[in-house]
Amino acid sequence: MDARLVTASGQVGLPRQDPMVVIVGGGIAGVSAARHLINRGVQQVLILEAKDRLGGRIHTVTGDSGNVDFGAQYIHGQDENPLYQLALQHDLIVSPSSKLKDTNKSITAELYGNEFRTDNGDLVPKNTVRDVNEVLEEAYEKCNCCLDNASTNKSIGHHFETRFEDYLQSCDDSENDVITKRGVFDWRIRWELHDNSCLSLFDATNGSYQNNSGDYFIDVRGGFQSIFHSLLNDIPPECVRTGTPVSRIHWRGEENSGRSRKCTVETKHGGNVNCYYVIVTVPLGVLQTNINTLFCPTLPQSKKEALCRRGFGSVVKIFLTWTEPFWESSFEGIQFVWTCSADKSKDRLPKNTLTKKNGDPWWRDIDGFHVLKENPRTLLGWMGGEGARLTEDLSEEEILHTCHLLLQQFAPHLKIPKPQAIKRTQWLSDEYTKGAFSYISTYNEPGDTEEMVKPLPSEEDPTLLFAGEAMSHHHFSTTHGAYETGIQAANIILQNEAKKNRT
Numbered sequence: 205m206d207a208r209l210v211t212a213s214g215q216v217g218l219p220r221q222d223p224m225v226v227i228v229g230g231g232i233a234g235v236s237a238a239r240h241l242i243n244r245g246v247q248q249v250l251i252l253e254a255k256d257r258l259g260g261r262i263h264t265v266t267g268d269s270g271n272v273d274f275g276a277q278y279i280h281g282q283d284e285n286p287l288y289q290l291a292l293q294h295d296l297i298v299s300p301s302s303k304l305k306d307t308n309k310s311i312t313a314e315l316y317g318n319e320f321r322t323d324n325g326d327l328v329p330k331n332t333v334r335d336v337n338e339v340l341e342e343a344y345e346k347c348n349c350c351l352d353n354a355s356t357n358k359s360i361g362h363h364f365e366t367r368f369e370d371y372l373q374s375c376d377d378s379e380n381d382v383i384t385k386r387g388v389f390d391w392r393i394r395w396e397l398h399d400n401s402c403l404s405l406f407d408a409t410n411g412s413y414q415n416n417s418g419d420y421f422i423d424v425r426g427g428f429q430s431i432f433h434s435l436l437n438d439i440p441p442e443c444v445r446t447g448t449p450v451s452r453i454h455w456r457g458e459e460n461s462g463r464s465r466k467c468t469v470e471t472k473h474g475g476n477v478n479c480y481y482v483i484v485t486v487p488l489g490v491l492q493t494n495i496n497t498l499f500c501p502t503l504p505q506s507k508k509e510a511l512c513r514r515g516f517g518s519v520v521k522i523f524l525t526w527t528e529p530f531w532e533s534s535f536e537g538i539q540f541v542w543t544c545s546a547d548k549s550k551d552r553l554p555k556n557t558l559t560k561k562n563g564d565p566w567w568r569d570i571d572g573f574h575v576l577k578e579n580p581r582t583l584l585g586w587m588g589g590e591g592a593r594l595t596e597d598l599s600e601e602e603i604l605h606t607c608h609l610l611l612q613q614f615a616p617h618l619k620i621p622k623p624q625a626i627k628r629t630q631w632l633s634d635e636y637t638k639g640a641f642s643y644i645s646t647y648n649e650p651g652d653t654e655e656m657v658k659p660l661p662s663e664e665d666p667t668l669l670f671a672g673e674a675m676s677h678h679h680f681s682t683t684h685g686a687y688e689t690g691i692q693a694a695n696i697i698l699q700n701e702a703k704k705n706r707t
């Protein structure tokens with residue numbers, strides 16, 4: 205592991221001198237807040253990170269065949285994306301091409317280079333894939349238009365189904381074409397489940413998310429950790445404690461009567477740190493799980509409700525590695541289009557396994573597998589929805605075996621050997637993450653994000669601040685959103701200090 209990721213693990217105990225700011229969580233939001241403060245002269249900053257490594261949901265794992273990113277993998281968008289700028293500065297963009305200049309195109313269009321194949325092994329015509337997806341892109345836009353209208357169904361699921369059925373009505377397709385189009389629709393649902401990290405598209409809205417224009421899938425040289433390292437370079441090792449979970453934050457001065465400092469942060473393994481400000485950057489899943497124990501006094505009811513209404517789901521990545529690629533250099537990947545047309549006598553997929561509420565097996569939620577630019581022998585499969593939850597309880601051997609059978613079924617012409625190795629993610633079971641990333645749920649109310657991010661006890665007297673991807677108005681779920689919220693929290697502290705110095 206890179207030494208910069210374990211900067212302070214060798215240092216035992218907490219610092220003797222009280223810091224001005226304690227940052228809970230050493231992901232990109234925590235590190236961007238610390239860096240912003242340090243670069244503006246506030247040196248007394250301490251990041252307390254529960255795990256033995258920094259990075260949080262940025263976690264690049266290096267194996268024999270190259271890097272794989274367990275969490276964030278792509279820079280999403282170029283325009284006004286600070287991480288894209290940072291990656292450019294450090295020469296971290298993998299194979300920049302004319303494609304990068306192509307703005308405002310459909311997000312899933314990036315995947316059209318993949319083969320879309322049915323469970324019978326048939327290739328789905330490219331124009332069928334494109335037509336169905338373009339219709340659904342339009343439906344996606346509609347979710348934005350009805351956000352403030354409480355009586356309208358805002359869910360992506362509702363808009364997708366309505367628009368798709370209208371579209372089918374308007375086409376004069378054969379029965380087989382309708383079956384294939386329904387298969388592509390079902391693929392897009394699975395893709396959206398992982399892209400939104402939600403359990404059902406009927407619970408998710410597009411919300412206030414705003415795409416940064418430009419390429420949506422920009423690979424990073426050396427994995428996403430390279431971007432994180434470039435931020436970490438500005439942070440002195442003494443400003444970080446890894447392996448230090450925070451158990452309770454006393455955020456009101458009057459609760460600490462007799463102490464000169466306003467806040468006290470208790471750590472799980474013993475030891476308190478006093479400080480003037482606390483920036484909490486733990487993932488929303490961790491906040492929701494510990495909402496009644498992490499803060500003393502407890503958070504205001506309105507903030508708790510806003511935090512708990514927000515969605516935080518699960519995504520699983522499955523990396524399969526072969527001793528050598530079984531695919532040609534032009535192959536980009538294979539996406540699974542279920543038409544249930546497969547010859548039943550040849551169906552060897554395991555049925556006696558964990559099933560979803562509707563009786564379908566877990567593997568039905570895998571979108572497909574695609575190649576990785578920086579790892580020539582590995583294919584990556586994505587899964588969201590209920591399947592993602594179920595998979596975390598399965599053995600690697602069962603997942604590998606099933607994925608091999610799936611690939612053989614959808615690409616019988618390729619004669620695919622058994623993968624040599626598997627790696628898979630388990631973000632939901634991770635007690636310091638509790639899921640993948642946040643989404644705006646249909647239960648959310650206008651103003652929830654403002655409520656979630658509002659400093660306490662008040663904006664005029666900020667002591668407890670909140671940052672992290674879920675706190676971003678327009679870029680939640682992304683690394684650049686998390687990065688921006690860290691800077692926003694740091695700026696509130698800088699402004700408050702400037703105000704105090706003036707008076």
Ligand SMILES: Cc1cc2nc3c(=O)[nH]c(=O)nc-3n(C[C@H](O)[C@H](O)[C@H](O)COP(=O)(O)OP(=O)(O)OC[C@H]3O[C@@H](n4cnc5c(N)ncnc54)[C@H](O)[C@@H]3O)c2cc1C
Nearest residue numbers: 229231232233254260261276277278450672673682683686
């Ligand atoms: C599978 C997956 C794929 C993704 N793909 C992309 C992508 O391609 N592009 C993109 O932009 N984004 C992607 N994301 C989202 C992105 O990874 C996150 O939005 C971002 O990294 C979140 O940063 P953060 O600092 O808000 O939270 P985190 O990175 O989760 O940092 C929070 C930190 O708090 C620590 N912590 C938790 N509890 C405690 C405690 N009690 N005490 C102390 N520390 C604690 C955690 O260990 C963690 O290190 C992906 C995420 C996942 C899971």
